[in-house]
Amino acid sequence: MKKSMLIVKTMLTTSLLISGTSLYSSNESPVEAANSTLASSTPTTHDSTTFIKSKWQTTTDGMGLYDSKPAISNGIIYYSSGGTLNAAEMATGNIIWTYKNGLHPQIVTNNSVFFIDTNGYLVKVNAKTGRLLWKVKAATAPIEIGAYAELINGVLYFTNESGGIAAYDPVSGKQIWDNNKIPMYAGGLLGEYDGVLLVYGTVDNIRSQFFGLDPTSGRKLWRTEGDYTFLNYQDGQFTFRDHSDATYQAVNAPVPGYLITLVKVDVTTGKVTKKENYQSLEDISRIGNSYTSLQGSYVYTADGNLDQSDDYLTRLTLDQAANTHSISYEEYGDWLVGPVNGMAYFQKGTQITGVNVNNGSIVKLTGLGSPILSLQLIGKGVYIGYKNGYYSIMNADTGSTLGILKTGDMQFGKTFVTHGQVFIPTEDHLFTVSLPQELQ
Numbered sequence: 001m002k003k004s005m006l007i008v009k010t011m012l013t014t015s016l017l018i019s020g021t022s023l024y025s026s027n028e029s030p031v032e033a034a035n036s037t038l039a040s041s042t043p044t045t046h047d048s049t050t051f052i053k054s055k056w057q058t059t060t061d062g063m064g065l066y067d068s069k070p071a072i073s074n075g076i077i078y079y080s081s082g083g084t085l086n087a088a089e090m091a092t093g094n095i096i097w098t099y100k101n102g103l104h105p106q107i108v109t110n111n112s113v114f115f116i117d118t119n120g121y122l123v124k125v126n127a128k129t130g131r132l133l134w135k136v137k138a139a140t141a142p143i144e145i146g147a148y149a150e151l152i153n154g155v156l157y158f159t160n161e162s163g164g165i166a167a168y169d170p171v172s173g174k175q176i177w178d179n180n181k182i183p184m185y186a187g188g189l190l191g192e193y194d195g196v197l198l199v200y201g202t203v204d205n206i207r208s209q210f211f212g213l214d215p216t217s218g219r220k221l222w223r224t225e226g227d228y229t230f231l232n233y234q235d236g237q238f239t240f241r242d243h244s245d246a247t248y249q250a251v252n253a254p255v256p257g258y259l260i261t262l263v264k265v266d267v268t269t270g271k272v273t274k275k276e277n278y279q280s281l282e283d284i285s286r287i288g289n290s291y292t293s294l295q296g297s298y299v300y301t302a303d304g305n306l307d308q309s310d311d312y313l314t315r316l317t318l319d320q321a322a323n324t325h326s327i328s329y330e331e332y333g334d335w336l337v338g339p340v341n342g343m344a345y346f347q348k349g350t351q352i353t354g355v356n357v358n359n360g361s362i363v364k365l366t367g368l369g370s371p372i373l374s375l376q377l378i379g380k381g382v383y384i385g386y387k388n389g390y391y392s393i394m395n396a397d398t399g400s401t402l403g404i405l406k407t408g409d410m411q412f413g414k415t416f417v418t419h420g421q422v423f424i425p426t427e428d429h430l431f432t433v434s435l436p437q438e439l440q
Contacts, residue, residue, distance in 0.1 A: 052393075052403040054431045055421065056093030058086075062427040063104035065413025071105045072418060073113075073127050079430055080104040083118055087130060090419060093432065097130035099123075106149035107156075114156065114170070116147055122158055124173060134173035139163050150189050152197075155215065159184045165199060167218060179218035182211055193233045194267050196221060200230065210238075212270050222270030228263070232294050237273065238265040241292045245284060254283035259326075260292070260301055260316065278316045279326055294318070295339060300357075302335040311335040313344055315357065329355060332362075336375045343396070345375055345382070354382070354396065365399040368392060374412035381439045383422070385412030391424055391431070395438055402436035 060081045064071060071078040077090045085102025088095050099115075102123065107114040113127050120139035125132055138158045139147060146161030156170040164180035187201030190210075197213040208228050212221040228240035245257040259281055264274035278299065281287075290311045291302035297318050304311040312330040329335070332355055333348025339357045346353045352365040352372070365382065374385035381402075382394040391405040391412065409426035416423045417435060424431040 057431045070416040078105045136173045177218035224270040255285040257284035340377045383415045
């Protein structure tokens with residue numbers, strides 16, 4: 001997992017959403033292509049019985065790879081391909097309805113699907129039939145990849161990198177307010193907290209600017225700027241990680257500083273109320289951060305040298321002095337993900353290690369001899385996408401491999417598990433496999 005500055009990571013995520021270079025020709029099936037493309041790198045450490053085939057698969061445009069929620073409702077899954085929004089049966093993949101010029105669904109409810117079409121309209125259709133319920137022209141400027149819609153507390157918000165932010169009634173489609181003066185470049189919505197809508201954008205591709213808006217009128221309440229990453233909200237305070245001491249250019253002399261600096265920002269005023277430094281270092285000139293998470297009384301951070309590819313996880317105790325004792329997990333290798341539900345995962349060669357950060361117990365899993373691009377812990381399963389195009393499902397408790405799928409793809413989105421099925425989005429496809437019996 002390579003480190004990068006926040007804006008670089010944001011832009012990379014954006015590019016992944018629209019990329020789609022196929023690994024097979026038009027007269028070759030995905031499975032056939034996977035077999036031919038990966039024949040020279042087929043894993044030899046696993047019995048052939050662990051290889052699985054997809055129940056069904058389809059071509060997609062790669063948008064929605066990192067959706068926080070699955071585009072699923074009432075046994076129907078929604079995805080876009082070739083400029084068309086498709087609704088398909090989850091169990092079979094059979095198409096139920098389509099909507100031309102429809103892009104990936106932004107919001108899926110029990111009854112409705114909201115999406116942005118290729119002409120800049122915000123559209124609502126019936127989830128079961130695809131019947132148009134309403135559509136409104138939401139973008140006055142050309143739609144960029146940064147156009148999104150989100151439903152928060154019964155209000156439908158639309159943001160566009162070149163067009164600010166607007167609020168709509170999700171029932172009627174009527175616009176409630178519009179504020180096109182809020183710059184949303186490489187930005188988005190973070191949520192509503194104590195009557196303040198928190199949004200963000202970038203200033204110079206490094207520094208971020210955060211705005212507190214009145215959710216009823218869109219009026220700007222405050223603005224704060226800094227090289228910040230939003231972490232959480234609690235008791236009237238936002239917590240941000242401050243990267244302002246980091247140096248992103250090569251320097252000749254060491255730059256002293258801290259591994260982590262956290263700042264507290266008041267929700268009503270946007271003013272910094274507290275600054276906390278953790279673990280002083282003699283040189284932070286080439287340290288890059290990939291992950292920060294506040295969990296209970298601890299802060300977890302994954303950092304490494306910007307000129308290398310390794311990230312190492314460290315745990316520090318919140319609200320303690322800068323030089324307080326920390327716990328390093330470097331011995332387990334390159335950080336992959338977590339802690340999630342108390343588990344963090346690391347890779348060293350082909351060895352994958354899951355570490356319970358609460359009690360120190362470990363589970364060893366054998367990888368497929370390729371760098372890991374994506375790892376998720378869902379229930380008792382570990383779901384892994386590899387750079388060589390393979391995808392594996394493993395038992396989180398025992399480390400045993402339950403299934404290996406050849407995808408032929410090199411980018412993996414967020415996996416979803418529901419109704420006994422595993423949905424695996426990639427940059428070009430959506431694969432569906434049966435959930436292994438051990439995990440049901």
